[in-house]
Amino acid sequence: DGGITQSPKYLFRKEGQNVTLSCEQNLNHDAMYWYRQDPGQGLRLIYYSQIVNDFQKGDIAEGYSVSREKKESFPLTVTSAQKNPTAFYLCASTSLAGSTDTQYFGPGTRLTVL
Amino acid sequence: GEDVEQSLFLSVREGDSSVINCTYTDSSSTYLYWYKQEPGAGLQLLTYIFSNMDMKQDQRLTVLLNKKDKHLSLRIADTQTGDSAIYFCAERNTGGFKTIFGAGTRLFVKA
Numbered sequence: 001d002g003g004i005t006q007s008p009k010y011l012f013r014k015e016g017q018n019v020t021l022s023c024e025q026n027l028n029h030d031a032m033y034w035y036r037q038d039p040g041q042g043l044r045l046i047y048y049s050q051i052v053n054d055f056q057k058g059d060i061a062e063g064y065s066v067s068r069e070k071k072e073s074f075p076l077t078v079t080s081a082q083k084n085p086t087a088f089y090l091c092a093s094t095s096l097a098g099s100t101d102t103q104y105f106g107p108g109t110r111l112t113v114l
Numbered sequence: 115g116e117d118v119e120q121s122l123f124l125s126v127r128e129g130d131s132s133v134i135n136c137t138y139t140d141s142s143s144t145y146l147y148w149y150k151q152e153p154g155a156g157l158q159l160l161t162y163i164f165s166n167m168d169m170k171q172d173q174r175l176t177v178l179l180n181k182k183d184k185h186l187s188l189r190i191a192d193t194q195t196g197d198s199a200i201y202f203c204a205e206r207n208t209g210g211f212k213t214i215f216g217a218g219t220r221l222f223v224k225a
Contacts, residue, residue, distance in 0.1 A: 043200065
């Protein structure tokens with residue numbers, strides 16, 4: 001089955017710790033994205049990557065870091081510099097060769113800071 | 115800048131039609147999407163429409179696009195309790211790498 005997987009589903013972090021959220025896709029998609037979702041708000045773009053070894057900051061990149069060493073993988077690290085990291089994190093991917101540029105989403109990771 | 119706006123809540127009775135509305139600001143938007151999010155899950159693409167279309171129908175779903183007013187709507191016929199979810203409107207430009215999402219409309223379906 002093709003799709004996007006995110007792990008873990010739930011993650012708890014103590015203040016001052018860095019944590020890494022995993023995102024893997026086997027859709028052969030070129031571009032991958034990380035979004036943050038807070039209650040009552042839309043999705044806010046953290047980082048995106050159009051190609052391996054390249055990525056760009058989104059609207060709320062401060063306190064986050066990413067890497068894109070493989071086409072299939074786009075992990076997100078939430079650093080201790082992110083002051084309010086409790087949120088639902090969504091990874092998405094899209095094929096830049098497609099006609100609709102539709103984004104396909106993973107199931108999400110809920111991060112809670114203790 | 116680009117912006118997509120939706121009302122936050124909608125409540126309907128089971129069997130009625132639901133109409134979820136969305137406005138957007140970017141007149142160069144090429145693709146407009148509707149996504150559905152169930153509790154604790156990711157977003158699922160429901161349907162999309164190209165900006166050169168006025169309407170698209172897909173089973174119980176009807177999308178209407180008014181380009182002049184930059185208004186998009188999603189009509190769900192014969193709404194069921196399983197349709198209870200958050201519905202996101204989104205838009206994207208040709209060649210752009212960012213999709214702009216609205217805040218989502220939470221649909222409550224009363225039995």
